[in-house]
Amino acid sequence: MSHMEFFRSEFERIEAQEKAANALAGFRDEIAHLELSSDLSERGKQIEEVCRRFDRVALTLFPTELGHFTAHRQRTISSKYKDAAFEQKRTLRSMLAALILAPGTREELMVDRNSALYQIFTHTQKDSPANGKTKLSIESFNTMRRDMFRACENKYDLLTIVTILSLHDTTKLETVAKRVESKSGIKSINHDLLLSHMTQDQGLVNELVPSLNRLSSxxxxxxxxxxxxxxxxxxxxxxxxxxxxxxxxxxxxxxxxxxxxxxxxxxxxxxxxxxxxxxxxxxxxxxxxxxxxxxxxxxxxxxxxxxxxxxxxxxxxxxxxxxxxxxxxxxxxxxxxxxxxxxxxxxxxxxxxxxxxxxxxxxxxxxxxxxxxxxxxxxxxxxxxxxxxxxxxxxxxxxxxxxxxxxxxxxxxxxxxxxxxxxxxxxxxxxxxxxxxxxxxxxxPRPLYTLAGSGKVVRFSDIAELRGANRDKKGRVVEFVVALTKVVKDNARRLIVMPVSEEEAEVAFTD
Incomplete structure (x- = not known):
């Protein structure tokens, strides 16, 4: 059985399980009408209980799909996560946060999903499957993300997301998207709106939750x-x-x-x-x-x-x-x-x-x-x-x-x-x-700490004094000039440029 045939059969199997579909729909309806306590500690307990219940519901409904998804992901993180059950739980909770508990309008939900998906993507992109499939490209990920937004609109969103995440080939992603589109009745999507949210969200992701491949040691x-x-x-x-x-x-x-x-x-x-x-x-x-x-x-x-x-x-x-x-x-x-x-x-x-x-x-x-x-x-x-x-x-x-x-x-x-x-x-x-x-x-201002060209950290205990600050035309601080005591090579005066992105995070030297 081919990869796509496997998932097609799983789609049909889940479709036939009216009880499963109703259980998931009922769970979502229950969450939508959940009365959260005004007490903050109690509210945290309520959300925790929701997470636990969702784990049980989803593991019951989708054991095969999650098992396949776990096997797929274990190639990437097997040295770190040995427990398959925990891997399932971790995956489910990520989806739960993005799909069910996220409050706000449809647009806000899209941004939340995008962020959650990006976290999964930062792992899968570094995947090197033994079956010879190539790494997931940015283009493929963008396609996957677009299709996932479509998938999230229909009642089989959890299963569909697992399916899409398990695929690397763009053609197969499009095939799944068409199937989802026909099932959900969605004929078009506001790509301009999505793009604006993606761009905004991507900037925040880069600033707040950078992946290791964008970080120096x-x-x-x-x-x-x-x-x-x-x-x-x-x-x-x-x-x-x-x-x-x-x-x-x-x-x-x-x-x-x-x-x-x-x-x-x-x-x-x-x-x-x-x-x-x-x-x-x-x-x-x-x-x-x-x-x-x-x-x-x-x-x-x-x-x-x-x-x-x-x-x-x-x-x-x-x-x-x-x-x-x-x-x-x-x-x-x-x-x-x-x-x-x-x-x-x-x-x-x-x-x-x-x-x-x-x-x-x-x-x-x-x-x-x-x-x-x-x-x-x-x-x-x-x-x-x-x-x-x-x-x-x-x-x-x-x-x-x-x-x-x-x-x-x-x-x-x-x-x-x-x-x-x-x-x-x-x-x-x-x-x-x-x-x-x-x-x-x-x-x-952006963070003052930054790296020398050698990769050595400029420690604050090594800063003798701050000698000046350069501003842009709007009066915003863009860089500090400092005198160092003993780091790197000598007591040279160095211009520490505050990082805007990984590529721009460089240190310029002055005499």
Whole structure:
């Protein structure tokens, strides 16, 4: 039996299973009318239960298709994911986020699906099947994506998506598309509308969840350090999860990034968030994703503003850590509250989850001079939520690098304390200097950290001073001129160009 004949027979078999079709349709209808709790923690539990139920329903309805899909994908990731059952669950949850739980209009759903599909594509593109099929080209992927949008319009969307993902040949994709088109009654599709959303979404994907083949080893190291310094390096899923996690600790580009929270649901699954595979995120962080998801859902319904949603997320983190502060009622308006918000943002970055850890961070903060404490509060406190610029997102790797270095040199507890103190002093210094340069900027600058031509990371501890900032015609900061202390070859003055894309992320040297 040929590849296409196999799937044609499977289509017919599923069609004949009226019970299966009705079960899936009934499940979707139930989700559409699901009354989510107003309590954020309870809402997270509801969504988790939906995920579990969907796993059971889909595995019952489509065992053969998922089995074939799993075998196809195992060639790519067999060294990383040994458990076929988990692979099925992971795939199903990605589809669930894209097809069922994603809120909003049809256009928003298309963007969400596109993002989820792109995550799967970044794996399949690197596939080298033993049967001699070529790698999936960008053109083939675009065809697959277009056809998948069509497929998502009919009641067999899960089966059809599995089918399309299992094919590499463009001709076969078109054959499936025609079959889906005839079944669903769709005769045309607004390609201009789709293209505009794809372009927009692709830009966000490139910025927030770059795949490993677009990352140098040093860039990947920075990303992983931000997420969690103790896990193994070089995993694709960690780079993705890093980008999602960074959104929690900074509101930059928030209007765009917060919309991605729902999409990051699929990234969480790619990262093994339930801990069943020595993964990237522990259960506490997984809950954090669920809370953020609920907050974004409330924002989309107009129930919360950006600031309220972000403060709500910080309030949940404070509750988890046993910290007494009421951000919803406005306890943050006094100086003590501003300092607590600042420390909560650092705690999010450092993935602290206990009151003892927060006390250590607070102790390190108190040890700073008043001038440095003021600089940190201005940069990372409530002004970072109200203002157009907050630099925590851009300097996060520096913080983690310094703490990690001190942990190596000292015993763990004292090393962590010294590392945090030194990192906070560095962050305060960078905050004071940088805020001078970006004052009046109409747009937040891109990350300052970048790579030398040799691939070596320019560490913030190696920056002696910031000597200037170059702006574009609109007054936006586009690059910084810095003096380095000892990195690379000498104390040369170097122009660090902030990366716009992987191809443009270069460092220009000046005498």
């Amino acid at each position: 040093a860039q990947r190291e920075l990303a992983i350090l931000v997420m969690n310094s103790q896990y193994n390096r070089g995993q694709h899923s960690q780079a993705e999860a890093t980008a999602a996690h960074l959104v929690f600790v900074s509101p930059e580009y928030a209007d765009e990034k917060l919309v991605l929270f729902q999409r990051q649901e699929s990234n969480c699954d790619l990262a093994g968030v339930d801990g069943s595979i020595g993964g990237v995120l522990n259960e506490e962080v997984y809950i954090h994703y669920r809370i953020a998801d609920a907050l974004v859902d409330a924002m989309r319904r107009g129930e919360l503003t950006l600031k309220e949603a972000y403060l709500g997320m910080l309030q949940e983190r404070a509750n988890m850590m046993g910290i007494k502060i009421n951000l919803v009622e406005g306890d943050y308006i006094n100086q003590a509250g501003l300092e607590r918000i600042t420390l909560l943002r650092f705690a999010c970055l450092l993935r602290m989850s206990t009151n003892a850890e927060f006390d250590l961070l607070n102790s390190c903060f108190i040890s700073l001079c008043p001038e440095n404490r003021k600089a940190l509060v201005e940069a990372f406190g409530i002004s970072g939520l109200d203002g157009k610029v907050s630099i925590l997102f851009y300097y996060a790797p520096a913080l983690m690098c310094e703490i990690r270095d001190m942990e190596k040199k000292e015993d763990h507890l004292n090393g962590t304390r010294f590392g945090i103190e030194r990192a906070l002093r560095l962050m305060a210094k960078i905050a004071k200097e940088t805020m001078k340069f970006i004052e009046g900027s109409t747009e937040a």
